[in-house]
Structures are given as structure tokens and as C-alpha cells.
Amino acid sequence: MLSAFFASPTVQTALVVGSVVAAVSGIVGVFTVTRGQSFAGHALADLGAVGGSGAFLLGISQLWGFVLAGVVSAVAMEAIGTRRLEGRDVATGVVFGAGMGLTALFLTLDTLIGGSSNAAISVLFGSLFSLDTRLVPVIVVLALVTLMIVAVIWRWVSLETLDRDLAAARGVPTRWASTLFLIALALAVQLSSLSIGAILSTALLIGPAATALLFTRRLGTAAALAAMTAVVQVGVGCLVSFVSYDWFGGSSWPVSFTIVAAVFLTYVGARAVCALRGFAHPTAVA
Amino acid sequence: MFAAYLMTAWAGGTIVAVVAGVVGFFVVLRGNAFFAHAVPHGAFAGAAGAVLIGVNPLVGLGVFAAGGAVGIVLLGRRARHDVVTALTLVTMLALGALFLSRSREYSAQVFALLFGQILGVSPDQLVTTGLLGVGCLALVALIVRPLLLASVSPALAASRGVPVTGVDLVFALVVAAATTVSVPMVGALLMFALLIGPPAAAQRLARTAGQGLVLSVALTLVTVWASIALAVTTDLPIGFFATAIGALLYGGAAGAARSRRGRVE
Numbered sequence: 001m002l003s004a005f006f007a008s009p010t011v012q013t014a015l016v017v018g019s020v021v022a023a024v025s026g027i028v029g030v031f032t033v034t035r036g037q038s039f040a041g042h043a044l045a046d047l048g049a050v051g052g053s054g055a056f057l058l059g060i061s062q063l064w065g066f067v068l069a070g071v072v073s074a075v076a077m078e079a080i081g082t083r084r085l086e087g088r089d090v091a092t093g094v095v096f097g098a099g100m101g102l103t104a105l106f107l108t109l110d111t112l113i114g115g116s117s118n119a120a121i122s123v124l125f126g127s128l129f130s131l132d133t134r135l136v137p138v139i140v141v142l143a144l145v146t147l148m149i150v151a152v153i154w155r156w157v158s159l160e161t162l163d164r165d166l167a168a169a170r171g172v173p174t175r176w177a178s179t180l181f182l183i184a185l186a187l188a189v190q191l192s193s194l195s196i197g198a199i200l201s202t203a204l205l206i207g208p209a210a211t212a213l214l215f216t217r218r219l220g221t222a223a224a225l226a227a228m229t230a231v232v233q234v235g236v237g238c239l240v241s242f243v244s245y246d247w248f249g250g251s252s253w254p255v256s257f258t259i260v261a262a263v264f265l266t267y268v269g270a271r272a273v274c275a276l277r278g279f280a281h282p283t284a285v286a
Numbered sequence: 287m288f289a290a291y292l293m294t295a296w297a298g299g300t301i302v303a304v305v306a307g308v309v310g311f312f313v314v315l316r317g318n319a320f321f322a323h324a325v326p327h328g329a330f331a332g333a334a335g336a337v338l339i340g341v342n343p344l345v346g347l348g349v350f351a352a353g354g355a356v357g358i359v360l361l362g363r364r365a366r367h368d369v370v371t372a373l374t375l376v377t378m379l380a381l382g383a384l385f386l387s388r389s390r391e392y393s394a395q396v397f398a399l400l401f402g403q404i405l406g407v408s409p410d411q412l413v414t415t416g417l418l419g420v421g422c423l424a425l426v427a428l429i430v431r432p433l434l435l436a437s438v439s440p441a442l443a444a445s446r447g448v449p450v451t452g453v454d455l456v457f458a459l460v461v462a463a464a465t466t467v468s469v470p471m472v473g474a475l476l477m478f479a480l481l482i483g484p485p486a487a488a489q490r491l492a493r494t495a496g497q498g499l500v501l502s503v504a505l506t507l508v509t510v511w512a513s514i515a516l517a518v519t520t521d522l523p524i525g526f527f528a529t530a531i532g533a534l535l536y537g538g539a540a541g542a543a544r545s546r547r548g549r550v551e
Contacts, residue, residue: 038368039320042375090486093319094536097479101529104476108523199383203376210369254387260380264373271365 005242010129014255017139018234021192022204024143026226028150028188029209030219031181035161039089040077040182041205043096045189045198047073050099052194053106063138066194070186073099078179129241129255135195142191149184157181158219200256204230207263211270233262295514298407301419302468302480303510307503308426309464310485312457315498316437320368321358321458323478324375326465328354330399330474331382338385343399344414348466354378355458363451400474407471415467422463429456434495476525483532484509487539505535 005011032041048066050073055065076095077088150157156177160167168174192201212225237259245252313322332350333343354374362370407415426433436443436453444450468477484505492498513527 033366033369036366036368038366038372039323042320042323042372089317089319090314090482093323093478093482094486094533096323097476097483097529098533100476101479101526101533104473104523104529105526108526199376199379202372203380206369206372206376210366210373254380254383257380257384257387260376264377267373271361275364 005239008242011238011242013133013136014129014238015235017136017195018238018259019231020140020143021195021201022208022230022234023227024146024188025192025201025204026208026212026228026230027223028146028185029205029207029230030212030223030226031150031157031161032185032205033209033213034219035181037088037182037185038202038206040074040092041185041189042198042202043077043092043099044070044073044186045193045201045205047096047099048190048193048198049103050106051190053103053110056110057106063135063194066190067142067187069099070190071183074182074186075179078182129238139191139195142187146184146187146191149180149187153177153180153184161219197256200259203260203263204234207267208233211267214270214274229266230263233266234259237262292514292518294407294409294412296511298412298415298471299510299514300507301412301415302471303507304503305419305422305464305467306477306480306510307485307506308423308499309460310481310506311488311499311502312426312433312437313461313481314485314489314502315434315495316457318461319478319482320371321355322461322481324358324371324378325351325355325458325461326469326474326477328375328378328382329462329465329469331378331385333399333469334382334385338388344466344470347469348462350378351462351465352459355462356455359451359454359458399469403471403473411470415471418463418467422460422467425456425460425463429453433457472528473525476528479525479529479532480506480509483529483536487532487535490536490539490543509535 029041032038047069051065051067051069052062053065054069055062058065073095077092156167156172156174157180159170159172160174160177164174167177189198189201189205192204208226208230209222211229212222216222216225238255240258240262241253241255244258310322313319329347329351332346332348332353334346335350336343336346358367358371358374361374432443432448432453433456435446436448436450440450443453464481465477468480472480485502488498488502488505492501509528509531512531513524516522516527517524
């Protein structure tokens with residue numbers, strides 16, 4: 001069984017891309033969760049659909065549509081967002097709503113000019129097992145760029161996340177730090193929603209990070225733990241989906257479902273362990 | 287524009303607008319935008335499940351909306367609300383992906399549920415929608431005072447003896463009911479735009495809660511009516527107009543509020 005699993009080229013691609021995406025999502029996710037930007041993370045993933053459908057309309061590469069849509073929405077959210085959490089939520093919602101409306105428009109126009117943009121649908125329901133192998137190098141490069149941005153702004157963002165006023169007093173350019181972080185977040189979720197769909201993108205961004213933050217408050221430790229958890233969850237999800245082919249007479253469970261199930265069960269299990277043993281940090285942020 | 291076959295669309299749109307205006311007012315007041323996105327979007331998975339087992343999609347929609355909303359409130363009591371919302375949402379969507387993979391009826395129905403089809407509302411649907419809408423508004427009316435207090439300041443509400451979790455749960459059910467009313471018409475992805483855009487604009491302009499509520503309903507009605515009219519005349523999707531008008535209203539209101547106060551928040 002296992003040898004068949006690892007011998008399948010589909011699984012090999014899925015494992016490589018899944019691990020890269022999972023590791024990046026886990027690391028970026030720790031900041032996303034600590035900063036309370038889960039909604040922005042999810043919105044940016046879904047907004048990939050705007051880029052995909054819009055790029056098809058203009059006849060340019062969908063990849064650039066994705067990246068452009070992500071960065072533009074990130075900047076827009078940061079520009080109209082206020083510092084109050086409630087205000088930021090509403091700002092995210094307005095940008096998100098407008099973006100989804102544009103998607104509806106682009107999809108209609110796409111069908112009018114002939115053909116249809118599968119990208120938007122694959123963003124919403126993409127699958128790790130139907131990856132386009134040509135995308136693999138691009139995904140790896142985007143992942144590296146994202147990690148580089150995070151590494152460069154790591155100190156700024158950690159300080160700004162913990163205490164914005166203190167960070168400003170220490171001379172951290174807070175506006176730049178939060179905008180750059182949102183761009184890194186946008187790149188991370190775009191690359192994952194492009195490759196594995198928005199559902200998985202949000203799951204891998206939030207789940208492992210939230211689980212890790214139940215056990216530690218150190219951002220570096222949490223990032224490492226989240227990245228490892230996410231990679232393991234992707235592996236387990238792929239395996240279960242692969243094996244389930246034999247359980248139901250030749251129609252396997254979608255890999256998005258098995259990975260999300262692994263993510264959700266891990267988080268709920270971790271919550272239960274913490275509740276039973278009083279283990280969680282008393283002021284745990286997740 | 288007012289042809290007979292469009293009358294159900296106008297009536298349905300009006301019901302949706304009134305419900306969304308009232309519920310959206312509280313959603314914005316509570317900073318629950320993510321919740322308002324997660325419930326309709328996740329509930330669509332329930333509709334996919336209902337199609338699979340041959341039940342009315344509205345039932346699946348309602349069950350998933352209520353289950354998801356209550357689950358988020360209960361799980362979120364001792365954790366970060368947005369984290370729990372995100373995880374519940376993706377779990378529901380993943381179940382939706384599972385249901386869709388089991389069923390043969392793929393894109394058309396799913397697409398309709400995501401982006402809505404207000405021009406395809408049947409008169410029977412209208413009755414169900416109307417009843418659910420009235421129920422939803424009655425529930426809000428029943429708890430309006432504790433809900434207002436718990437939304438503005440949960441701590442103060444708790445100290446006054448308001449059962450905050452109970453109020454949260456009832457409100458979660460209200461959002462679920464509003465979702466079930468609206469998703470078949472305006473779609474899962476655009477329902478929440480109605481819950482956020484016009485009510486957020488109203489919040490920026492109004493000085494009191496009562497004003498805000500009335501203005502919120504008025505702006506949502508304007509948005510929906512204008513969107514139906516534009517969608518009929520231009521033949522473009524209604525969701526685009528609804529979200530664009532909502533965003534413009536919010537932008538305008540934010541600008542007006544800013545210049546009125548003369549300072550930047």
C-alpha cells in the first residue's frame with residue numbers, strides 16, 4: 001500500500017507542493033492568528049478568484065492575475081482599515097464583498113467572450129491531486145519570496161504584533177510593517193489557493209498555527225511547530241485520500257476534505273488536551 | 287422592468303433587503319463580519335449535501351447554517367473568535383467538497399447557490415422566504431435590548447445580568463435564518479456583502495442606534511432595488527451591482543463621516 005502511495009507521480013507532486021505550501025502557510029499563519037487577521041487571510045484566498053477570472057478576460061497569464069489581485073486587495077484592506085479590530089473586520093468585509101462581486105461579473109463576461117475560466121472554480125474547489133506540474137517551479141519560487149519577506153520583516157512584525165505603540169516608539173515603521181506583512185500573507189494564500197484551492201489555503205493558514213499557539217507563546221517556536229504540523233497533516237490527508245479509493249469501490253474522498261478533517265481534528269484534539277490538563281498558557285492567544 | 291415575471295424578484299428582493307438590513311446592522315455593530323461571511327458560505331455545503339440525499343436544498347442550507355453558527359459560538363467561548371470561525375468554515379466547505387464529489391449534479395446548481403439567481407425565484411419559494419424572514423425579524427425584536435447592550439459592551443451586559451452567551455446563541459440563529467432566506471436568491475458569496483456594505487455605511491452616518499437601524503434597512507433596500515433594476519436592464523449578474531453599490535455607499539459614508547468630524551480616526 002505505502003509503496004504504491006509513494007510510487008504514484010500524482011502523489012509525489014502533491015506531497016512536494018503540499019509540503020512547501022503547508023510550511024509557508026504555517027509560518028505566516030502564526031502571525032496571522034496572533035494579529036487576529038484570520039478573516040483577511042481567508043478573504044485574500046477567495047479573492048484569488050477575481051484575479052483568475054479577470055486575467056482570463058484580459059488574456060494575460062492567470063498566475064499574474066492571482067498575484068496582482070492578492071497584492072491590490074491587501075493594500076486596499078490596509079488602506080481603509082482602522083486600528084480597531086471591529087473596524088478592520090468591516091473594512092476587510094467591504095473589500096472582500098466588492099471583490100466577489102467583480103468575480104461574478106468577470107465570470108459572466110468570460111462566458112460571453114467564449115469559453116469559461118476554470119481558474120475561479122478551481123480556486124473555490126481546487127484539488128491537490130489535480131495539480132498542473134508546470135506550476136510547481138513557480139509555486140516554489142513564490143514560496144521562497146514569501147519566506148524572504150517574512151524573514152526581513154520578522155523583528156518589526158513581531159514587535160508590532162505584540163505592542164503597536166511600543167513598536168512605534170522604538171522606531172519601527174509600523175505602517176510599512178503591517179502593509180508588508182499583509183502582502184506576504186497575500187502571496188502565501190495566493191500561492192496556496194492557486195495550487196490547492198481556497199478551502200485548504202485557509203485551513204493550513206489558520207489550523208496548524210492556532211494549534212501551535214495553544215502550546216507556546218514564542219513566535220519562533222510556534223512557527224516551527226506550525227510548519228511541521230501542517231506538513232504532517234498534508235501527508236496524512238494525502239494518504240487517507242489515496243487509501244480511501246479502496247473503501248468506496250473506486251471513488252476516493254477528495255483530498256481537500258481529508259486534509260481539512262486532519263487539521264480540524266488536530267485543533268479540536270489540542271483544545272481538549274489543554275482543557276483536560278489545564279495545559280494551555282493562561283493568556284494563550286489562540 | 288416591471289413585467290409580471292419579475293414581480294416575484296422584486297418581492298423576494300424586498301424581503302431579503304429588509305432582513306439583511308436589520309441583521310446586518312447588528313453584524314456590523316458586533317464586528318462580526320467574518321461570522322456573517324462564514325455562515326452563508328459554509329451553509330452552501332449543506333445545500334450540496336441535501337441535493338445528494340434528495341432533500342430540499344433549503345433544508346440542508348438551514349441545518350448547516352444553524353449548526354455552523356451555533357458551533358462557532360460554542361467553540362469560540364474560550365478561544366479566539368476569528369480562528370474558530372475560520373476553522374468551522376473550512377470544515378463545512380470541505381464537507382461540501384466531499385458531498386459534491388459524491389454527486390453527479392455539479393456546476394449549474396452549485397454555481398447558482400454561490401452567486402444566486404434572484405430572477406429565478408418561484409412564488410412557492412416566496413412564501414417560505416417571507417415566513418422565515420418574519421420569524422427572523424420577530425426573534426430580533428424579542429431580544430433587541432439585551433442584544434444591543436451585549437453588542438456594544440459584553441462586559442457591561444454581563445454585569446447587568448444579561449446572559450451574554452444566550453444572546454450570542456440566539457443571534458447566531460438569527461444569522462442562520464437570514465442566510466436560509468437569502469442564499470437561494472442572492473447567493474452565498476454575495477449574501478454577506480449585503481450584510482456588511484449598506485449597514486456599515488449606515489453606521490458611519492447615524493448618531494443613534496434607532497437611526498442606524500432605520501438607515502441600514504433603507505440603504506439595503508436602495509441597494510437591492512437598484513441592483514435588480516440594473517441587472518434586468520444590463521443583463522449582468524446582480525451580485526456585481528449589489529456589491530459595487532454597497533462598497534460605493536460605504537466609501538461615500540466613510541468620506542462624509544470623516545469630513546463631518548474633521549479628523550482622521
